[in-house]
Amino acid sequence: MNSVKTYTLFTEHDVYLFKEGKHYKLYDMFGAHSVEKEGIQGVYFSVWAPNAKKVSVIGDFNNWNDKDHILFPRWDESGIWEGFIPALPLGTLYKYAVETPHGEILEKSDPYALSWEQNRQAASLVATTWYEWNDKEWLNNRWKVNSLNAPISVYEMHLGSWVRDVDDPKRFLNYRDIAKKLVPYIKEMGFTHVEFMPVMEFPYDPSWGYQITGFYAATSRFGSPQDLMFLINELHNNGIGVILDWVPSHFPGDANGLHRFDGSYLYEHEDPRKGFHPDWKSYIFNYGRNEVKSFLISNAMFWLDRYHVDGLRVDAVTSMLHLDYSRNEGEWEPNIYGGNVNLEAKTFLQEFNTAVYKEFGDNIITIAEESSDFPMLTKPVHDGGVGFGMKWMMGWMHDTLDYFKEDYEGRKFHHHKLTFASMYMYNENYMMPLSHDEVVHGKASLIYKMVGDEWQKFANLRSLYVYMFTHPGAKLLFMGDEFGQTSEWNFKQSLDWHLLKYPVHKGLQTLVKDLNHLYRYEPAFYENQFDKTGFEWVEADDLENSVFTYIRKGKRKDDCFMVVLNLTPRVLDYKIGVNAGTHWEVVFNSDDEKYNGSGVKAEVIKEQSERWMNRPNSIILKLPPLAGVVLKMEKDKKYKLHRIKLHKR
Structure with missing residues (x-):
């Protein structure tokens, strides 16, 4: 007997916008929502699976069987399955059992779930994003902090390895415990923003969070949604902005994730030349499918809305915009004009930027991680641009690090590596990144990229930072680089904070602190940074x-x-x-x-x-x-x- 009752949160207009790729708040409808029906408390479930023969809710409440709680397909051919199950509390574990056209049963976690389990099964949890925020003053005034005419100095960090439990170094700290340490540190150091590497749920720690399965779920490694909200609230109330890494470029092929969600290529592009990423062995979103665009733009809106974040740094934009990215000749298909630009991805990014800036105005920032010379990334969409607020200045980063590796006699032959950026630095609104990517995979830590003996290495790095903080553009520095972490970044352990007992490391940290204050409090260094x-x-x-x-x-x-x-x-x-x-x-x-x-x-x-x-x-x-x-x-x-x-x- 089916124990699911008919119920809907969708209006006909919602469905129309979803199918048109223009619904940007799908999180209000899709997923699991605690509601009351005819005086009975329960949970409304809805999921998009247009090619499924049957969709059931399975969980710890029904011994994971797919016979008792079968969702109803909507009459409008939207592909949405929905229904109400009484008496389910918050914390209930669940998945969707999706029967494919070929009779295969796929057990899928909820694409819109707000929280996931931390185990191999990774079931979804019925959860809520209700939180009693008290950052209204910040929200009302953050446009001043996020303005292109304001100093923007970003501390990039990985929550799992910034600091670990002192008594048990293998244990992650909770978001709230991190807040106690992070907020005063950022405030003292003078950074204006923190950027968190992905906090969305992901199954594989070595991916650093970039292989996301739960796009709407704050990873439960560090606590609940409310614990993350506490961290953000505390940062805001201390005048610190929050930027999240956002990954609309690809997703992994985990059995419980988006891949072949209803037995078909639903979220990913069916053609492997467009739908499979050769570097990351992951799947690329189908940006030409309207429902997928609604899913992704709603996801961006979700983090800006429900979690009060101040900006999104969009990962791997280069791979999205170029059909031939990391592909040999014959492994990609040109667009209709014979070029290598993914026109569907470009249109998606334009619509994403248009939507979030329309909703939040200058209160937020979008930042592209983009390493090519793709034109007009930070120009307005109405002028033919892609609409980002800023993009990473990857050329500046590579040239600068190459120069500081050179010995002193050889530097004269590489002099213009430090001047070349002035030839193009006003083509876009640039952020200068010294990010996590520069201190992993055998590239050495920043301090060991410098030439010379120990004193010279630190002197070189101090000079590099002076150059960076006084150069036009926003700044980004990865955690540990502010005090000269000597080893490459290791996601499995805490930073080497003990190094601060040595004068060379403490001195470098003091220098970064002073440079932040010089940059923030002297308008000459930021007022015209994009002019x-x-x-x-x-x-x-x-x-x-x-x-x-x-x-x-x-x-x-x-x-x-x-x-x-x-x-x-x-x-x-x-x-x-x-x-x-x-x-x-x-x-x-x-x-x-x-x-x-x-x-x-x-x-x-x-x-x-x-x-x-x-x-x-x-x-x-x-x-x-x-x-x-x-x-x-x-x-x-x-x-x-x-x-x-x-x-x-």
Whole structure:
């Protein structure tokens, strides 16, 4: 006897929008929802399985049999199965038993489930995202923090390996325990945002979360949905934004997941040239199918809506946009114009960006991980762009790391690796990433990418960070890089926090803290970070000395800083051209003893009216070895210099 009652949360308009690919809040209908029917409390289930012969709800409440709780197919040929089961509490374990056209029974977890089990079976749990938030003040004002004209300094982290239980290093901390440690740390370090590597449910730890099975479920490794909400709420109430990694590019072939969900290629593209990813051995969403677009855009909306997150960093955009990504000739099919652009994926990304920005405006950010020169990624959709708020500046990252690996004599031959970014840095809104991908798979930690002995390695990395934080664009730094983690990142264990007892590591951490404060509290470094008026080379071609000199400018004409990088181990008395009537004083020196530098004082030792570097006057600046130096301009020699109060804000 079927114990399921008829019930629906869908209106005809909901179904119409779903089939058109225009329903962006499907989480209000699909999945398992605690409701009341005729005075009886229970759970409404709904699932999309258009090719199924039968769909049953199986679980711990019916001994996992597929005979007692059979869902009803909707009359409108939408492919939606639904029904109400009385007296099921929160926490009930369940799956869908989907009978395929060939009579095969597939046991599938709910694509819209809010929580999943942590075991090989990975059943779904009847759960809720109800939470008593108290971050209203943050939500009302976060547009200021997420603005392109605001400082954006992101701390990227993996929740499972930032820190582990001290008494049991194999045990994950709960989201709430992480909050107690993370919130004060981020606040002290001065980062404006944290970016969590995927928190959506995933079955395989070595995937780091990028092989997602439960797109609507906060992974239960670290607690409940409400525990994650607590963490986000605490970050917000301490002025810290939250960005999530979002993966609409692919999904694994786990038996209980989206792959062949109703026995057909439902979520994935049937043609393996478009539907199977050769690198990750995973399946690619069919972006041309309207119901799949509704699923994915609703998923993005879900995390922004229910979890109050402030941004989504979209993973693997390059693989989505290019039909020939990681494929040899003959392994891909050109689009209708004979090109390699996946037009369906491009349209999907445009619709995604349009939808979330329409709903949330400038309160949120979307960021593309994109490594090609695909045009207009961060331009508005109505102008022909893809509509992202920012994209990762992968070229800058590769060129910069390549340069700092070079020995000092060889750097003159690679000088323009550090200047090349200025040729294109205003083509898009860029975020400069030093991410997790740069410290795994034998690539070495950042500190061991640097050339020289231990002191020189740290001096080089300090200089690199000065270059990064004073360069136009938003910033992203992976956890551990702020204090010079010596080993590659290992997802199985905590960061090596004990290194902070050594002065070289503590000094590097202090430097990153001070650079965050310099970037955040001096408008010249962020107001025009995506505008040509904010940057000017003073000297870009001094190959022989490996010295780079540039100016950063704010919206006020007198808000001006000069950055000088000496990327050799020599102390230099260095002549720099300056404008008439301007005076300069050093406000930051990466060689300072508090950063475990050598303590050579960077200072202007002479001002003169001699023309230099196409400027009417000049100064002689003492440059410490392997150092980044920042000077502030004052126009009147009788000025009282504004001292930057680093890490005291």
